[in-house]
Amino acid sequence: MSDRPLVEIRDECLQPAIYWSRPTGAEVQEVLRIAGFTGRLAADYLDLSDKSGRQIRKWISGETRIPYAAWALLCFAADLGNIWVIDTDEMRQFRRDHPAEKKNMRGLDTDDDAES
Known part of the structure; x- marks a missing residue:
């Protein structure tokens, strides 16, 4: 092969x-x-x-x-790697930008947002 x-x-x-x-x-x-x-x-x-x-x-x-x-x-x-691995900061940004999260986070002050 x-x-x-x-x-x-x-x-x-x-x-x-x-x-x-x-x-x-x-x-x-x-x-x-x-x-x-x-x-x-x-x-x-x-x-x-x-x-x-x-x-x-x-x-x-x-x-x-x-x-x-x-x-x-x-x-x-197939030894093409761990394609699911994502950087923690990228995942946090994805969650912040996601419409469902924005709806849930309205009016909430989170630690992540305070650090940004």
Whole structure:
């Protein structure tokens, strides 16, 4: 098995979830190839309820979209790194900027805001 990629995996697919772009079916297939997984092995690795590999085939065909958590674990298995890791300050800023957090924080003075 060659380590040379058959399909280039876009950088935006190898990002923490808040920056992530969903991979194409070809990118999912490439990560499986790099990891040395068949559909069944991947289904077992991800502890999917259907161990037949059917869900994996749906991700590759584009019939359904791969969830971030499954993608991140497959990337880890393919030695593409811990793509979920995010800087603490970036996460704090994301939370401050998120509409749901802004609604919850209205009128509240937090320690994080006081330090900024």
